[in-house]
Amino acid sequence: MDRTPIREITILPGRGRHGEPEGFDAITIRPGDTVSIVGPTGSGKSAFINDIEVFAQNDTATGRTVLVNGAYPPEEFVRDPAHKPVALITQNTRCFADLTVEEFLAMHVRSRRIEEDGIVDRTINLANEFTGEEIRSCARMTALSGGQTRSLLVADAVLVAAAPVLLLDEVENAGIFKERVIEVLRAGGKAVIFVTHDPLISLLSARRIVMRDGAVEKVIEPDGRENDALREARRLDGILHCMRERIRAGDLVTGRVGV
């Protein structure tokens, strides 16, 4: 499929909840970037990625403007899903489509005019790398667990929607293998923007946008200065992961877990 290559997405400032202008000139996101959006609940994190998703033109509550390659994006970027360079995976972990997994993916593949053998199976296989509970092609979308739904929609965004920019709203809260997700997204050269409360995801991102009262408060580029913290977060996450799996498996967790 022919696409205009996305060199960069630029977010221009809007206003905070009390009308004060945001304190940044422009935030630019390029392919391969990882950005996390952090801040207290209600600070405007989801609104920030929604602005990107709809390519705000000073017409959302925040007053922000989003440019693609330095200019207003062409209308088909915004309105035609087959040309839209952005895919948002929402916080919602329920899928409302009244179809089986296979039917759902096949319909999405058809809507994108993709003629690639085996893409449905490959998407299900990739999704199964993100979740511990196996997704079967004959399962109904509405019957999938939160983690299965999230895994499938991320795999779909990578392989079927093939969007160069992915927006993930609290990917961690559905119990999926988040480090594997980040690994796959990075390897695919995607720009990934996480809304997150998770220390590991935040520390794994190259840039961190801090939100407060509906506005961007600051943008942090740790540039290696957080490597110690990242190592510690990985270790703790490994311990929690082991504990979670053992608790799920019905074990009694005694003695030392992990390293």
Add this chain to the structure above:
Amino acid sequence: MKLAIVAGPPSAGKTAVVRQVIRSLSDRYRIAYLKIDVVRAFEDEELAAEFGIPARKVCSGDLCPDHAGVMVMRDAIAWGEEEGADLLLVESAGLCLRCSPYTTQGLGIVVLSAVSGTNTPLKMAPMLALADIAVVTRVDLVSQAEKEVFRERVREVNPALDIVETNAVQGTGMRYLLRVIEDSSDITDPDAIVLRGAPPLGVCTICVGKTEIGWRNHFGVVRKLEGADYLYRGE
């Protein structure tokens, strides 16, 4: 005066869409609003209080609300003109998925919710088939793949339909609907306005008050449980 008729199933977000249209256009247009409903309606009072626009309602009671809408439409246009409106918004009751209340010389807007299930666009085919533009609400609750699958279903019914995706509470994406409304033509001859498609028929004896159940007790257009063939194919 422009005329826009907003249809869609109950709780699809019709009034939220209307509210965004009024909010965005009321500095440049004088807008009048009519709500058609069955038993009770409150939207007229809410919108009049919120925006200070002329607003009223009609309740159809024992009549099909879409038939009621057709009956009162000519009066409503005269009322809108008396009020000096540049834009008359008419919102349907949304009771019946067979209704398709759009007219000539007016814009047909269908509102449907992204969380209403994959088969819903097929179930409300007549409402989609004759509309000019579909507004899909609650897209903030679904991920990209679901949006695209839902859109594909809408296109199965009406491949030419213009589709706007919105979170109608926030107003995202509404700019495309506003542009279509602003670009729509004014009414040229209200007496020449007709429905775009045949309405659902109301010519059986239930329509005139017989309450017996079972088709044997009725005459006119009757339906049996077996072999009822009424597949709607659009116009």
